Amino acid sequence: MATVKKLENRQIFGMRNRANLEKRITDHFHQSRDAIRVIFSVIAISVRNGLSTSDFSFMAKDLIRSLFLENEEILSIPLSCVYFRDYFNDSEWQTVINRLFSSQEEYEQLTESTRLYLEDLRPLLNSGEFPTEKKTNMISYFKDANGKRHSWSLSNVNPTITNEEHYALLSILGTLTIFEKDGVRRFVEPIYADFMTYEPSFDSRSEEETMKLQAKAGKLLPITTQKIEEVAHESDTKVELTSTSEATGAGQEAGIDPSTDKMSTKKDTQGQKDSLKTIDRSTIPDSAPKTYQAQEGKLKTTLTKEEIQLEPEKRTVPISPEKPLSNKERYQKLLEQKNRNKQSKQGLLNQLNKRGKKRK
Numbered sequence: 105m106a107t108v109k110k111l112e113n114r115q116i117f118g119m120r121n122r123a124n125l126e127k128r129i130t131d132h133f134h135q136s137r138d139a140i141r142v143i144f145s146v147i148a149i150s151v152r153n154g155l156s157t158s159d160f161s162f163m164a165k166d167l168i169r170s171l172f173l174e175n176e177e178i179l180s181i182p183l184s185c186v187y188f189r190d191y192f193n194d195s196e197w198q199t200v201i202n203r204l205f206s207s208q209e210e211y212e213q214l215t216e217s218t219r220l221y222l223e224d225l226r227p228l229l230n231s232g233e234f235p236t237e238k239k240t241n242m243i244s245y246f247k248d249a250n251g252k253r254h255s256w257s258l259s260n261v262n263p264t265i266t267n268e269e270h271y272a273l274l275s276i277l278g279t280l281t282i283f284e285k286d287g288v289r290r291f292v293e294p295i296y297a298d299f300m301t302y303e304p305s306f307d308s309r310s311e312e313e314t315m316k317l318q319a320k321a322g323k324l325l326p327i328t329t330q331k332i333e334e335v336a337h338e339s340d341t342k343v344e345l346t347s348t349s350e351a352t353g354a355g356q357e358a359g360i361d362p363s364t365d366k367m368s369t370k371k372d373t374q375g376q377k378d379s380l381k382t383i384d385r386s387t388i389p390d391s392a393p394k395t396y397q398a399q400e401g402k403l404k405t406t407l408t409k410e411e412i413q414l415e416p417e418k419r420t421v422p423i424s425p426e427k428p429l430s431n432k433e434r435y436q437k438l439l440e441q442k443n444r445n446k447q448s449k450q451g452l453l454n455q456l457n458k459r460g461k462k463r464k
Contacts, residue, residue, distance in 0.1 A: 108135040113283055116148050117258060122160060125149070129164045139177040142167065144282045147187050154228035154273045155242065155261045161230040165191055172200045179204060186218045190230050225272055234262045244274060244297035249289040256291070263299045270297060 111132040119125040133142045146163050153160040169191055171178050178184070182204035192200060205211040222229075242261040245253055265273075277283070277291035284290060308314050429437065 108132065111141060111145050116145050117152055120158070122158070122163075125160070126164050130167055133167060139171050139175045140181060141282055143171065143178065143181065143184050144280045147184065148277060148280060148283075150187060150229040151273050151276050152258065153231060154225065154269070155258060155265070157234045157236050157240075157260050157262050159233040161232045162191065169196075173203070183215060183218055186215050186222060187229065190226065221272070225269065225276075228265070228269060228273065234264075236262065236264075238263075239302040241300045241302070242297055243300065245295040246274075246278075246291050247293040247295060248285075249292050253295060254285075254290060261299065263301065 109128055109131050111128060115125065115128055119128065129142060129145060133139065142164070146168055149160050149163045153163075168188055172185060172188065172192075173196070185200055185204055189197060201208065201211045205214070239259075240261050240263045241257060241259045243255060243257045245255050248254055271294060274291075274294040274297065278293055280291070281289060308317065
């Protein structure tokens with residue numbers, strides 16, 4: 105046995121092609137013979153037509169007409185005929201009334217409230233297509249049979265309907281018993297609804313517009329593209345070392361110190377070496393050891409740089425800066441300075457004490 109095609113919320117409000125939706129209704133009835141579900145579903149689709157810009161009017165007209173004129177199950181829901189008055193001419197309509205009601209008076213009495221409610225809505229239920237310039241969607245909220253709130257959205261709605269028409273159309277869904285979730289009837293009472301209008305933007309389906317959009321667009325690389333530094337790291341390193349070596353060699357030939365951009369000659373360097381050798385440490389006065397030591401240290405540093413620059417074949421990379429002191433080394437240095445200050449202070453006190461004794 106073939107599976108019965110579903111005719112539920114998703115199909116009733118979600119299928120966009122009218123012909124496919126109409127076929128789904130017909131197939132569902134032929135498989136299930138559920139006339140009441142078909143009638144309630146088409147009423148819901150009429151509500152959708154009143155809210156929508158698309159044409160879902162007079163849905164499954166031939167099937168609906170045959171059900172009200174011939175089907176026995178329809179006799180249990182006589183009030184539903186009011187929603188389909190426009191499906192019949194006057195003669196056929198009278199036949200429907202005679203089938204569903206015992207008299208004309210009963211028809212008028214039982215259907216009066218519904219007929220008055222639908223009097224202004226009937227044109228919307230079968231209004232047909234209503235195109236708009238902007239796409240508008242709707243989101244609405246309802247209470248279910250347990251009083252809990254749930255949302256329901258519909259696309260391509262008509263934003264020109266009045267608030268009263270909007271509320272009245274949504275209220276019709278509350279009279280239908282086919283929409284349930286976990287055994288709880290939905291759409292019992294509408295709470296509120298909002299329209300969401302979408303402004304048109306670009307459309308790449310148009311070749312002319314695509315060319316216009318791409319005219320000022322940059323080149324977007326794939327996400328997986330690697331960084332240039334990583335791809336060319338090895339080759340860049342070789343070029344950088346070669347350039348450094350060449351620059352150093354050229355600087356030596358011209359007598360230029362590449363690290364300082366100052367002119368120097370091999371003769372000057374040799375003279376500095378000779379000067380360092382002629383320093384007699386025994387002649388350095390005790391009163392100024394730091395000055396000579398600083399000069400000597402400076403001269404040593406200069407000579408060390410020159411020596412490196414004169415021998416590029418041994419080292420072609422710039423000298424790294426002096427390694428900063430660690431916290432432990434810095435602390436040790438401060439401790440030594442403190443001890444020296446303490447010794448100087450003690451020596452000064454001893455001299456003062458000696459002078460004081462001599463005066464006595």
